[in-house]
Amino acid sequence: MSQLRTFIVEDSPVIRESLIATLEELVPVKVIGTAEDETHAVEWLTEPKNHADLVIVDIFLKAGSGLGVLRAVHAMAEHRNLVVLSNYATKDMRRKCLELGAHKVFDKSNEIDALIQYCSELASGEPITSTRGSLS
Known part of the structure; x- marks a missing residue:
């Protein structure tokens, strides 16, 4: 198993630190950066020297939104696995x-x-076999 270089976009320090501790303890994840708002997340993620295998994004942030982060990262040529982790995961x-x-x-x-x-x-x-986290 390879270690996933992970960037987390989450504005709550308590949730962010808990998520980092949980992921780094249970799966081969190394958190290489975090951001609390859209601007700082997009700045870090679009910097050519920064590479993350996995980006975990909350929707509601201190400023801006996770949707803006998704738009910016999705427009980049570099492939990154993007997941959203939110309390607002409606259909x-x-x-x-x-x-x-x-x-x-x-x-x-x-x-x-x-x-x-x-x-x-x-x-x-x-291959990813889990269907959780999808629309189904």
Whole structure:
């Protein structure tokens, strides 16, 4: 299993630190950067020297939104696995995020295990088998 270089866009310090600790303990993830708002996330992600295998984005941020981050990253030529982790994972929001290039959308309140499974599958290099985080 390879280690996933991961960038997290989350404005809550408590959630961000808890997510980092959980992911780094349970799956081969190395968090290489974080941002609390759209501007700083897009600046870091569009800097050519910065590379992340996985980008985890919340929708509601300190300033701007995760949708703007998705738009910016999706427009880049470099392939990155984009996932959304939000308390606002309604069917309509899931659809919008997937249209903007997110591979999966997970609900913070009840799909953390599915996010962990997704990260494990991604790190293993095997095909993603989980349907959680999709529209279905």
